[in-house]
Amino acid sequence: MVKKAMLKKVMVNKVMTNNQTQPPTQxxxxxxxxxxxxxxxRGQIKQTVNTAMLQAYWQIGRLIVEDEQQGEARAAYGKAILKRLSQQLSADYGKGFDITNLRNMRRFYLAFEKRDALRLELSWTHYRVLIRVDNASARDWYRDEAVLQNWSARALERQIGTLYYERLLSSKNKAPVEQEAQEKTxxxxxxxxxxxxxxxxxDFLNLQDKSYQESDLEQGIINNLQQFLLELGKGFAxxxxxxxxxxxxxxxxxxxxFYNFKLKCFLLIDLKIGKLKHQDVGQMDTYIRLYDDLHASCDDNPTIGLVLCSEKSEAVVKYSVLSDQKQLFAAKYLAHLPTEEELRVELQKERERVQAQLNNVSNAAGDHLT
Known part of the structure; x- marks a missing residue:
């Protein structure tokens, strides 16, 4: 019996050893x-459910709006109607039909009255963020960018909160941009x-201490690379x-x-704490020339250099190679999310700067003609 037990144990061990060393299954x-x-x-089922839900919510919103438009008396007790609808629909179908959600469906329809304007790649959570944007052009642009950049609803909300569209708009001549937004071509x-x-x-770096060093800033960006890429903009890796x-x-x-696949060029970033200095600009100018010679290929466009500083100097911007070097830029970074009023001030400054440039161009053209 002992021999049989020992023999059985050896055979079990052999089987286990063979199972561990055998090649991957065919x-x-x-x-x-x-x-x-x-x-x-599963992905197709999820997309089908999302599409059906968006279309249903749009139709519900349309019915609510059309019911309200039957007259002033109807609109006067609209809140009571929504409350009664919420109670009845919740009893029939459970969650998802509270008064807040019914109001969101109403706003959803009013924001996108043309059903063709819906991008079914986005979720209901995305649209609940989008309907809070009052400017129709901005709302449509955020919708299209969310699809193009595959933004999560949280990422979309952050971009809207930091006025991404408005900041981007301020960097261009306003009229052509608005025309492009209308044509959508x-x-x-x-x-x-x-x-x-x-x-x-x-703000995602959480740099609470004002005594942080440039190395802390760099490490914070590396630790939060996904958020930084989102803030950096489209096409960067x-x-x-x-x-x-x-x-x-x-x-x-x-x-x-970084590398931008849309511009087909490298982006070099130099991080600076404090006010922008002439030597910072000169240093970056050297960097981009060296990088073009040593690392950029013949298929790449000229390298871009960006000095990211906590405070810009208009004098340095005006009287350095920044004024005429098309590949060299300086920008300010904010360690904390500013208030809406502070962002308005920043945007107004940028608009005034752009307008001044346009005036200079117009005056130069007038002088040339005379």
């Missing part, structure tokens, strides 16, 4: 294919300047930090390197 490819089909089917951003912002909002470039037996280190 059905592994089949399993992967089946998993792919299942995941694809050309993308909003066309030039290098349109892919860069000013200011950048870096992270390449490297502290990129070493060597010239004339001297090493230079670039804080952050």
């Amino acid at each position: 059905n592994e490819g089949l399993l992967l294919n089946i998993r792919h089909i299942v995941e694809q089917a 050309a993308p909003l951003a066309q030039t290098t300047e349109d892919y860069l912002r000013d200011p950048y909002i870096l 992270f390449v490297e930090r502290q990129k070493r470039i060597r010239f004339d037996d001297e090493d230079f280190y670039i804080d952050l390197v």
Whole structure:
């Protein structure tokens, strides 16, 4: 009996050893294919449910609005109607029909009265964020960008909160941009300047202590790279930090390197704490020239350099190579999300700067004609 038990134990160990060392099953490819089909089917079901829900909510919103439009008396007790509807629908179908959601469905229809304006790739959560945007042009632009950039609802809400559209709009001549938004044929951003912002909002870094160093700023960006890419704008991908470039037996280190697939060029970022200085601009000018020579390929467009500082100097901007170097830029970053009033002030300053440039161009053209 002892021998039999020992023999059985040896056989079990041999089987276990064989199972551990045997090659991957021949059905592994089949399993992967089946998993792919299942995941694809789940995605299609999810999209079908989302589409049906959006269309249903749009129709409900339409019916509520049309019911209100039957007369002043009808509109006068609209709140009572919504309350009664909420009670009846909740009893019939459960959650999802409280008064707040019914109001959102009403606003949903009013914001997108043309059903063709709906982008079914977005979720109901996205649309609850979008209907809070009063400006129709801005709302449509945020909707299209959310689809194009695959923004989550949270990312969309943050972009709206930091006035992404308004900041981008202020960097261009207003009339052509509004025309583009109405025609919806050309993308909003066309030039290098349109892919860069000013200011950048870096509130997600949580830099509470004002005594932070440039290394803390850089590490915070690396730790929150996804959020920084979202703030950086469309088409950017992270390449490297502290990129070493060597010239004339001297090493230079670039804080952050990105690549933009739409502009087809590298973006070098130098992080600075304090006011922008002439030497900061000159240093970045050297960086982009070296990077073009040493690392950019013949298929790449000229490298862009961005000095990201906590305070800009208009004198440095005006009287340095920034004024005529088309690949060199400076922008301000804000460590904390400003108030709406502070953002309005920043936007007004930018509009005044752009308007002054346009006036200068117009005056120069007038002088030339005379």
